[in-house]
Amino acid sequence: MTEAGRERGWKVREVVGLAALSVVSGLVFAVWSHFVAPVAFGVAGHLGVGAIYGMWFIGATLPAYVLRRRWAAFLGETIGAIVELLLVSPYSVLLYYYGPAQGIMSEAAFALRRYRRWGYGTMALAGALPVIAAYPFDCLVSPFYPTCRFYPPELHLAIVTAMLLSGALLGGVLVKAVVDALVSAGRLRGWPVAQAEGAQSEAR
Secondary structure (H helix, E strand, O other), X not given: OOOOOOOOOOOHHHHHHHHHXXXXXXXXXXXXXXXXXXXXXXXXHHHHHHHHHHHHHHHHHHHHHHHXXXXXXXXXXXXXXXXXXXXXXXXXXXXXXXXXXXXXXXXXXXXXOOOOOOOHHHHHHHHHOOHHHHHHHHHHOOOOOOOHXXXXXXXXXXXXXXXXXXXXXXXXXXXXXXXXXXXXXXXXXOOHHHHHHHHOOOOO
């Protein structure tokens, strides 16, 4: 597949698709922030949140995988964060950082693969890399984890490991599996992910 966005601009349909997928992601983010994260924190503290963290990265991986366009990951995660903010997220203005920072890290994963490889390895990487942007901010800036900077090294390691696995599985593998299932069911006919599947097998 040719490098995404190298030879042509965005089509109106793709812009609309990006917006729709970003809104879906923002709604998922809001549910995660308002309901899932508090339960995870109550059960296992910061480590529990780390275990479910990857769902906050789908704003990048979902539109990028469906649209196969340069900057779809960055824009999708950023817009998704704005949608969550408009839904009165408990994370409030922190989302102005989380969205773009996490999005650019996922974008980097797709850029490393030159927007040509969309297998599980690439998706897992795109789901895991945002941890590089998220965890330091959690510890040093976010008021939700005031004692994070004082954690023992083994707890930091456990949380980062949980976040990486969650990002790879929820933000990467799950997104690919769900979208591929929709493609197989004929639900995304005409979109780049379906066109690529029809033209050739996904690069692994």
